[in-house]
Amino acid sequence: MSQIVLCGRGGQGVVFLTRLIGDIATSKGLNVISAETHGMAVRGGSINSCVKIGDYQSSLVRWGKADFLISLDEKETQNNRHFLRDNGVILENSVKEPQEGILRIDATGMARNLGMVQLENVVTLGFASMITGFPLSPKEIKEGLMLDKRENVRDMNVKALELGMDAASPGKS
Amino acid sequence: MGNEAIARGLIEAGCSVATGYPGTPSSEIMESLAKWKKELGHRAYLEWSINEKVAFEVAYGASLAGARSAVTMKMVGLNVASDAYLSATYLGVRGGMVLIVADDPGPHSSQTEQDSRFFAWLAKAPAFDPSTPVEALEMIKRAYEISERYEIPVMLRPCLRVCHSRQNVTLSEPNQIADLGPFKKNWPRWAAIPKFRLALHGELNKKLQKMSIEEADCSPHLIHEGKSNKLAIITSGSVASHVLDTVREEDQFRDLKIFKLSMPFPANRAALQAIVDGHERTLVIEETYPVIELQVDDKRKLAGRLSGLVPSQGELTPEVVEDLILQAMGEPIRVRPEVQINARRPSLCAGCPHRPSFFMLRKVFDKGIYPGDIGCYTLGINMGAVDTCLCMGASIGMASGLTHAPDGNESPAVVATIGDSTFFHAGIPALINAVHTKTSFTLILMDNSLTAMTGGQPTPASMNLVDGSAANPVDIENLIRACGVGFIEVVDPYDYDSLKGSFERSYDYSVKKSLGVSVIITRRPCIRAKGIVLSTDRYEVLENCERCMTCVRDLECPAISFVKESKKVVIDPDSCSGCGFCVNVCPCGAIVKKVL
Numbered sequence: 001m002s003q004i005v006l007c008g009r010g011g012q013g014v015v016f017l018t019r020l021i022g023d024i025a026t027s028k029g030l031n032v033i034s035a036e037t038h039g040m041a042v043r044g045g046s047i048n049s050c051v052k053i054g055d056y057q058s059s060l061v062r063w064g065k066a067d068f069l070i071s072l073d074e075k076e077t078q079n080n081r082h083f084l085r086d087n088g089v090i091l092e093n094s095v096k097e098p099q100e101g102i103l104r105i106d107a108t109g110m111a112r113n114l115g116m117v118q119l120e121n122v123v124t125l126g127f128a129s130m131i132t133g134f135p136l137s138p139k140e141i142k143e144g145l146m147l148d149k150r151e152n153v154r155d156m157n158v159k160a161l162e163l164g165m166d167a168a169s170p171g172k173s
Numbered sequence: 174m175g176n177e178a179i180a181r182g183l184i185e186a187g188c189s190v191a192t193g194y195p196g197t198p199s200s201e202i203m204e205s206l207a208k209w210k211k212e213l214g215h216r217a218y219l220e221w222s223i224n225e226k227v228a229f230e231v232a233y234g235a236s237l238a239g240a241r242s243a244v245t246m247k248m249v250g251l252n253v254a255s256d257a258y259l260s261a262t263y264l265g266v267r268g269g270m271v272l273i274v275a276d277d278p279g280p281h282s283s284q285t286e287q288d289s290r291f292f293a294w295l296a297k298a299p300a301f302d303p304s305t306p307v308e309a310l311e312m313i314k315r316a317y318e319i320s321e322r323y324e325i326p327v328m329l330r331p332c333l334r335v336c337h338s339r340q341n342v343t344l345s346e347p348n349q350i351a352d353l354g355p356f357k358k359n360w361p362r363w364a365a366i367p368k369f370r371l372a373l374h375g376e377l378n379k380k381l382q383k384m385s386i387e388e389a390d391c392s393p394h395l396i397h398e399g400k401s402n403k404l405a406i407i408t409s410g411s412v413a414s415h416v417l418d419t420v421r422e423e424d425q426f427r428d429l430k431i432f433k434l435s436m437p438f439p440a441n442r443a444a445l446q447a448i449v450d451g452h453e454r455t456l457v458i459e460e461t462y463p464v465i466e467l468q469v470d471d472k473r474k475l476a477g478r479l480s481g482l483v484p485s486q487g488e489l490t491p492e493v494v495e496d497l498i499l500q501a502m503g504e505p506i507r508v509r510p511e512v513q514i515n516a517r518r519p520s521l522c523a524g525c526p527h528r529p530s531f532f533m534l535r536k537v538f539d540k541g542i543y544p545g546d547i548g549c550y551t552l553g554i555n556m557g558a559v560d561t562c563l564c565m566g567a568s569i570g571m572a573s574g575l576t577h578a579p580d581g582n583e584s585p586a587v588v589a590t591i592g593d594s595t596f597f598h599a600g601i602p603a604l605i606n607a608v609h610t611k612t613s614f615t616l617i618l619m620d621n622s623l624t625a626m627t628g629g630q631p632t633p634a635s636m637n638l639v640d641g642s643a644a645n646p647v648d649i650e651n652l653i654r655a656c657g658v659g660f661i662e663v664v665d666p667y668d669y670d671s672l673k674g675s676f677e678r679s680y681d682y683s684v685k686k687s688l689g690v691s692v693i694i695t696r697r698p699c700i701r702a703k704g705i706v707l708s709t710d711r712y713e714v715l716e717n718c719e720r721c722m723t724c725v726r727d728l729e730c731p732a733i734s735f736v737k738e739s740k741k742v743v744i745d746p747d748s749c750s751g752c753g754f755c756v757n758v759c760p761c762g763a764i765v766k767k768v769l
Binding site for chain 1: 174197198281282304305334337338339340341411413414415417418419422490491492495509510512513514515516517518519520521522549552628731747
C-alpha cells in the first residue's frame with residue numbers, strides 16, 4: 001500500500017510520470033488507481049496528480065495520507081505539502097540544498113546538460129527510486145522505460161533515469 | 174484511463190455508431206474508440222460531430238436504424254443537445270443508445286458544476302453513475318441492456334475522477350456488432366404529433382416506475398457492512414470511492430454502513446426509505462446536486478445537502494468527505510493545517526499563434542470591448558483581450574448585443590474572438606444573425622486547424638476524420654462569404670506587419686465606417702499539432718532594454734520574465750519556442766535573435 005502525489009507545472013511531464021508509475025506497478029501485478037489533470041490547467045498552470053498502489057477505490061489522496069510528494073517545481077511543493085503524512089518524504093527538483101524531510105536534486109540542470117530539459121521528470125524519478133520505501137525499484141522503472149518502441153526516446157529516458165539514480169548515491173558513479 | 178475503459182465497454186457491447194463533441198473530461202472516449210477500432214479492426218462508425226446536438230441526432234438516427242449507438246460529451250454539451258434528448262426519451266429508441274456525459278465537479282475545466290443526473294430526471298430517463306473505471310466499463314453493458322429492454326436512451330454520467338483516473342482493467346472479448354434490423358416506418362411513434370406525445374408520455378412514466386422497482390441497479394446495495402445502526406451512508410458515483418477508502422482507512426468509521434446506488438435515477442424509493450428507517454441517521458453523499466436525496470420521501474432522519482450539512486458547491490474531495498462523516502456522527506472535525514495555495518495561472522503556450530492576435534487586438538482596438546469564447550484562447554484574459562466568456566459561440570451573439578448600445582451612448586469598438594472549432598460548433602447562426610441585422614463589429618477567427626484545448630481533435634475543416642480516413646473538408650472562407658460577410662481577410666499571425674494591416678483595415682470598415690461585420694481569419698496551426706516542427710531560433714534581451722514591460726505585460730509570453738534581483742528582462746531558452754514575434758513588439762529594439 002503506497003500513496004504518491006506528484007506536482008509541477010503544465011508541460012513538465014507530471015502526467016507522463018503518473019502513467020509510468022501506474023503502468024509499472026500494474027505490470028508487477030499490483031492494483032493501481034491514479035488521477036490526472038487535463039484541460040485548461042495543462043497550459044502552464046499548476047498540475048498535481050495522485051497514484052495509489054494497493055486495495056483502493058478512490059483515485060484521490062486524502063490530505064495527510066501521502067507517503068511521497070514528488071515535486072518538479074519547488075513553487076508547487078508548498079501547494080501540495082498538505083497531502084503528505086507525518087514523516088512523509090518530499091523529493092524536489094531544485095537547486096537548493098536538501099533539508100530535513102526534503103530531498104533535492106537539480107534535475108532541470110542535469111536534463112539540460114543531457115541536451116533535453118524535458119527529461120527533468122525522469123531524472124527526478126530516478127532520484128526518487130533510490131529512496132528507501134519507494135514502491136518501485138530502479139530496475140523495474142528501467143524495464144518500464146525500455147518498453148518504449150522509439151529507440152532514441154528510450155535511450156534518452158534511461159540515461160536520464162540513471163543520472164537521477166547516481167545523484168542519489170554519489171559514490172556509486 | 175476511465176475514458177478508455179468506457180470506450181472498451183462500448184466496443185465489448187457491440188456498439189457500431191459512436192459520435193461526440195470534444196470537451197474535458199470526456200474527450201478521450203472517442204480517441205480511445207478510434208484506437209480500438211484500428212487495433213481490433215472493428216467496424217464501428219465514429220465521428221467527431223460539429224456539435225453535441227448534431228452528435229446526439231446522428232447517434233439517435235443510428236439507433237432507429239437498428240444499431241447500438243453512443244454519443245459522448247461533457248455536461249455543458251448536454252445543454253446544447255438537450256432539445257434532442259428531452260424529445261428522444263418520449264419517442265424511445267430501437268437499438269440500444271447510451272448517452273455518455275462527463276461531469277466536472279470543482280469545476281476544473283468547465284463553466285458550471287451542473288449535475289447531468291438532474292438532466293436525466295428532467296428528461297425522465299435513467300442515469301448510471303460509475304465510481305471507478307472498472308465499474309464504468311461494466312455499466313456500459315448494463316446500460317445497453319436497460320436501453321433495449323425499455324426502449325429508452327440511457328445516460329452514463331462519469332465524473333472527472335472516473336474519466337481521468339487510471340486503473341488496471343480486465344478486458345473481455347468484443348461482441349459482434351449489434352443489429353436490430355432496418356428502420357421500420359411508424360410515424361405515430363417516430364414523428365409523433367401532440368396527441369400521440371401525450372400517450373408516449375404516459376408510457377414513459379410507466380417505464381420509469383417499472384424500472385425503479387424491477388431493476389437491481391435502482392436499489393442501493395451494501396458496499397461496506399459495519400455493525401452499527403447509528404449511521405448509514407448512501408452514495409453514488411466517484412465520490413462513493415472516496416467514501417469507501419476513507420471509511421476503510423479510519424478505525425473510528427469501521428462500524429458504519431455504506432450503500433451505493435448504481436443508477437441514482439430513477440431510484441427505488443421504497444428501498445431508499447427502508448435504509449433511512451433502519452438507521453438512527455442517514456448521510457447522503459453525492460455529486461453535485463441532491464438527486465438521491467430528493468427521492469427519499471421522509472427526510473426527517475436525513476443529513477445531506479437539503480439539511481445544510483453537505484456543501485452545495487465544489488468537489489467533494491476525500492478530506493471533505495471525512496469531515497462530513499465526522500459531523501454526521503456528531504464528532505469534531507479534524508484540525509488541519511491551514512493550506513495556502515498559490516496556484517500558477519494557466520497561460521497560452523510560448524509561441525501560441527493566438528498570442529499575436531490578442532496583442533494586435535489590444536493595440537489597434539484600444540479601449541474596445543472584447544467578447545471572448547470557449548477554448549484555449551479564453552486565456553486571452555491574461556492579456557486583457559477577453560472581457561466576456563459565456564458559452565460556446567457566445568462571443569458573436571454577444572458582440573451584436575454589445576454593439577447595440579442604447580441611443581445616446583457612443584458605440585464602442587467591439588471585437589469578438591473565436592476559435593475555428595467553436596465557430597463551427599455554435600458561431601455560424603450568430604454570424605448570419607449579425608449580418609442580417611446590419612450589425613457592425615470585428616470578428617477574429619483564430620484558425621489553428623484543430624480543437625486545441627481538448628487535445629487537438631479535427632474540425633469540419635480538417636482533411637481527416639477521427640479514425641484517420643479522408644474527410645470532405647469544409648472551406649471556412651467560403652462559409653463566411655456565404656453567411657453574407659463583406660470583409661474577409663486571412664493573415665498569418667506571426668507576420669507582424671500583415672497582421673497590423675488587416676486589423677487596421679477592419680477597424681476602418683467596422684468601427685469607423687460601420688459597414689458591417691468584418692472577419693479576420695488569423696491562420697496558423699497550433700504549435701502542439703502533430704507534425705509541427707518548432708523553430709530552433711532563440712532570442713535575447715540586450716542592454717538597451719528600458720524595462721518598459723511591453724513584452725512582459727502586453728505580450729505575456731511565459732518564456733519572458735522580469736527578474737527582480739538583476740532588474741533585467743530575460744527570455745528563458747527552455748520555454749521559448751522560437752516564434753520571434755517579441756522582436757516586433759519591443760519598442761526599444763532590444764530583443765534580437767541569438768547568434769548560436
